[in-house]
Amino acid sequence: MSVEQISLSGRKKVVSNKEMTWLEKIYLWTIIKGLFTTLKHLFRRKVTIKFPEQVREFSPVYRGQHMLMRDEEGRERCTACGLCALSCPAEAITMKAAERKPEEKHLYREEKYAEIYEINMLRCIFCGLCEEACPKQAIYLTKSRKFANADYDREDFIFGKDKLVMPLEMAKMNTQSNTLN
Numbered sequence: 001m002s003v004e005q006i007s008l009s010g011r012k013k014v015v016s017n018k019e020m021t022w023l024e025k026i027y028l029w030t031i032i033k034g035l036f037t038t039l040k041h042l043f044r045r046k047v048t049i050k051f052p053e054q055v056r057e058f059s060p061v062y063r064g065q066h067m068l069m070r071d072e073e074g075r076e077r078c079t080a081c082g083l084c085a086l087s088c089p090a091e092a093i094t095m096k097a098a099e100r101k102p103e104e105k106h107l108y109r110e111e112k113y114a115e116i117y118e119i120n121m122l123r124c125i126f127c128g129l130c131e132e133a134c135p136k137q138a139i140y141l142t143k144s145r146k147f148a149n150a151d152y153d154r155e156d157f158i159f160g161k162d163k164l165v166m167p168l169e170m171a172k173m174n175t176q177s178n179t180l181n
């Protein structure tokens with residue numbers, strides 16, 4: 001078999017160099033064919049949706065953006081043990097531990113806390129292994145439909161505590177609803 005005959009996909013077409021007819025030269029038939037294709041799609045079921053006005057149903061096992069949780073007193077749960085970073089297959093998590101000062105007891109639940117906690121959203125594959133590895137139930141992948149926004153700088157995809165820690169208001173609301181129930 002010659003090289004010209006080899007076709008991996010089996011869809012190889014030999015291009016013809018024959019002279020175009022007068023009808024082919026005015027492209028009328030080609031334009032009509034193109035318009036017919038457009039017309040055909042007008043009556044087919046649409047595969048696209050008008051996002052963000054319309055939102056698709058998400059899978060029950062969907063995992064969205066991470067959140068570093070607070071306890072019922074609003075203190076950060078994370079103790080900077082590093083197990084989430086160790087279990088992360090994408091090596092997306094980095095942190096720096098610090099020791100809690102006596103006057104910081106209302107801020108951090110454990111004696112050691114994450115002074116810096118960062119997730120590189122360009123690396124993360126939202127597998128949820130960090131959540132499973134955490135012994136303090138401190139990291140959680142929310143059902144939020146918000147991912148990292150598009151940006152120009154890679155640094156902007158490194159989410160720090162300012163973006164990851166649960167807002168204090170949310171922690172208070174959770175505590176209130178738990179008390180009521």
Ligand code: SF4
Nearest residue numbers: 088124125127128130
């Ligand atoms: S979800 Fe998976 S990839 Fe993303 S930070 Fe957690 S362990 Fe790493």
Ligand code: SF4
Nearest residue numbers: 078079081082084134
């Ligand atoms: S989020 Fe959990 S596993 Fe990760 S460092 Fe904090 S306490 Fe440890």
